[in-house]
Amino acid sequence: MSSLERSLCCLSVTLALACAAACGQPPAANPAPASMPAMLDVGAPAPPIRAANWLNGKAVQIERQADSPVIVLTFVDTSAGPSRGALPALSALQERERQRGLICIAITEEPTAEVQKFIEHTRPPLTLRVAIDDQGATARAYCAAIGVNFRPYSFIVARDGTIAWHGHPQQPELVQYVEQLLSGKYNPEQAREAVHQALTTEQLEAVFREAYANQAWGTALLALDRLLEAGAPKDRLLRYKLAILLGEQRDQAAARALMAEVLKNYSANARLLNSLAWDVVSTDRLYFQDPEIGLQLSQAAYRASGGQDPAVLDTYARALHLLGRLDLAIAVQEKAVRLATEPDRQAFAQRLAFYRRCQELQAGLTAEP
Numbered sequence: 001m002s003s004l005e006r007s008l009c010c011l012s013v014t015l016a017l018a019c020a021a022a023c024g025q026p027p028a029a030n031p032a033p034a035s036m037p038a039m040l041d042v043g044a045p046a047p048p049i050r051a052a053n054w055l056n057g058k059a060v061q062i063e064r065q066a067d068s069p070v071i072v073l074t075f076v077d078t079s080a081g082p083s084r085g086a087l088p089a090l091s092a093l094q095e096r097e098r099q100r101g102l103i104c105i106a107i108t109e110e111p112t113a114e115v116q117k118f119i120e121h122t123r124p125p126l127t128l129r130v131a132i133d134d135q136g137a138t139a140r141a142y143c144a145a146i147g148v149n150f151r152p153y154s155f156i157v158a159r160d161g162t163i164a165w166h167g168h169p170q171q172p173e174l175v176q177y178v179e180q181l182l183s184g185k186y187n188p189e190q191a192r193e194a195v196h197q198a199l200t201t202e203q204l205e206a207v208f209r210e211a212y213a214n215q216a217w218g219t220a221l222l223a224l225d226r227l228l229e230a231g232a233p234k235d236r237l238l239r240y241k242l243a244i245l246l247g248e249q250r251d252q253a254a255a256r257a258l259m260a261e262v263l264k265n266y267s268a269n270a271r272l273l274n275s276l277a278w279d280v281v282s283t284d285r286l287y288f289q290d291p292e293i294g295l296q297l298s299q300a301a302y303r304a305s306g307g308q309d310p311a312v313l314d315t316y317a318r319a320l321h322l323l324g325r326l327d328l329a330i331a332v333q334e335k336a337v338r339l340a341t342e343p344d345r346q347a348f349a350q351r352l353a354f355y356r357r358c359q360e361l362q363a364g365l366t367a368e369p
Contacts, residue, residue, distance in 0.1 A: 040145045042165060042192035046157040047141035049073070049105070050134040053112050056119055057129035060103055064161035070181045071157040072104045074169050075143055078118040079110065083152045086169040090154075091126045093175065100182045101159070104128040109136050149219055150210075158186065165191045204230070212240070217248050235272050238262060239279055246293065247285040259293050263300055270304035274312045277301055281318045295319050310340035314348050317355070326359040 040047075046062050054060075062071065074090055076083035087106060094104040105128060108115055112132050119126055133139055142148075142155055146166070154169040156177055164186060165177040173194060180186040208223035210216075224241045228234060238258070246255040259276075266272050280286045280294035287294055298316040305312045313336035320329035333352040340348050 040142070040163060042195055043162050043188050046071075046073075046155065046161055046163050047138070049107065049131055050137040050141075051107070051131035052134040053132040055112070055116055055130040055132070056126065059131075060105060060129060062157055062161050066159060067101075068159045068161065069101045069103045070159060070164075070178060072102070072154055072169075072174065072178065073142070073157060074104070074106050074152050074154040075139055075148075076106045076108050077110065077151040078106075078108060078115055080151060086152045087122070087126060087128070088124065090169055091124075091128045093178070094128050097178065097182060102178060102182060105131055107131040107133050107138055109133045109139060147222070149216065156181070164188070165195060167195065204232075208240075215248070217244050220244060234266075235275055238272065239275055242276055242293075243279060243283075243286060246280070246289045247283065250289055252290050255290060255293060259296060263296065267300060268304050270301050270309055270312055273297055273301035273304055274309070274315050277319065278315045281315060281322060287322065291322065295323065307335070308339065310336040310344060310348065313339065314344075314351065317351070321355055321358070326355055326362060330355050330359065 045064075048062055049060065051059065060069075060071065062068075072090060072093070074086065076087065078084065078087075090104045090106070094102055106126075108130065110132070115130055115132065119130065131138070143153060152169050153166070154174055155166045156164040156174065158164040158181055164181055165173060167173055177186065177191055204223050204227050208220055208227065211219035211223060221241060221244055224237050224244075227237050242255060242258055245251050245258060262273070262276065274297075277294055277297035277300075280297065298312075298319040301309075301312045302316050307313070313332050317329045317333040317336060320326075320332060330352065333348065333355055337345055337348045337352055
């Protein structure tokens with residue numbers, strides 16, 4: 001199992017305790033209410049499998065009998081590498097433990113014909129059963145309910161029909177808890193704690209990078225929030241969060257709420273305020289959504305620095321320039337040049353020359369060219 005795949009599964013577990021998000025491939029973008037449904041915690045009843053079709057074996061129903069099999073239910077996308085890599089190991093696990101009462105099931109929302117073709121061409125042959133999800137009902141009951149929006153992801157269902165563990169299918173814990181259940185040594189409290197504690201900053205970072213690369217903005221925002229709660233360095237995280245809210249989701253209200261939070265909690269942090277301001281005033285897709293955010297952040301950075309940080313002055317001058325106040329932009333940029341050292345001084349001087357040229361051109365404009 002790669003470190004990235006382990007990170008993905010660990011984040012999903014942690015986010016399950018704080019949110020519910022839509023399930024899909026690629027990951028959905030909208031985070032859901034901030035609570036994990038109790039019915040899907042370890043030890044709670046497992047939802048039924050709602051399948052439109054079964055391949056590679058007969059249908060399986062989740063029972064609540066002492067002699068029922070232990071079930072490993074894995075949500076997959078057979079067109080994607082991570083799922084293709086996980087399925088052979090699950091098939092082999094089932095073959096090793098079949099006589100002791102283990103059934104492994106893959107469930108997917110893909111078209112039946114495509115999945116059947118995948119099964120027929122897989123070598124060595126897969127022996128696990130595959131359920132074609134009925135309009136995503138099973139995925140919603142399991143994955144969406146705990147905030148998992150990637151594939152593959154596994155749930156172990158105990159003989160009594162309760163959820164015994166969930167995580168990435170290639171985590172060693174899957175085999176560990178299967179063995180405990182089959183041998184009668186399963187400890188539900190230990191499993192529950194393992195699920196709830198599957199979190200590190202490194203794992204969250206990996207999940208954020210993956211979500212960002214896949215444009216899974218909801219998942220990325222959830223990862224950022226968890227990183228912020230964990231005390232990770234805030235400058236970069238808040239910059240990403242503002243960029244996603246303003247530039248990707250175009251959620252002006254949420255972006256303004258974040259700005260208000262930053263202005264309240266970090267009013268003395270000129271570096272952070274300036275970084276956020278520069279991102280907005282130097283990036284069209286952010287600035288065009290709400291120019292006031294860039295202005296307020298740059299003004300706050302100016303105040304926090306006492307007007308003596310040349311980088312902050314340079315950012316504020318750009319905000320003024322964008323708003324058409326060339327006279328003020330030039331005055332602020334002149335101060336930035338005086339205070340700066342090389343190589344910043346040269347770059348700031350070039351921008352000063354640009355603002356002055358814009359002012360000259362502005363003076364010669366008329367309504368009728």
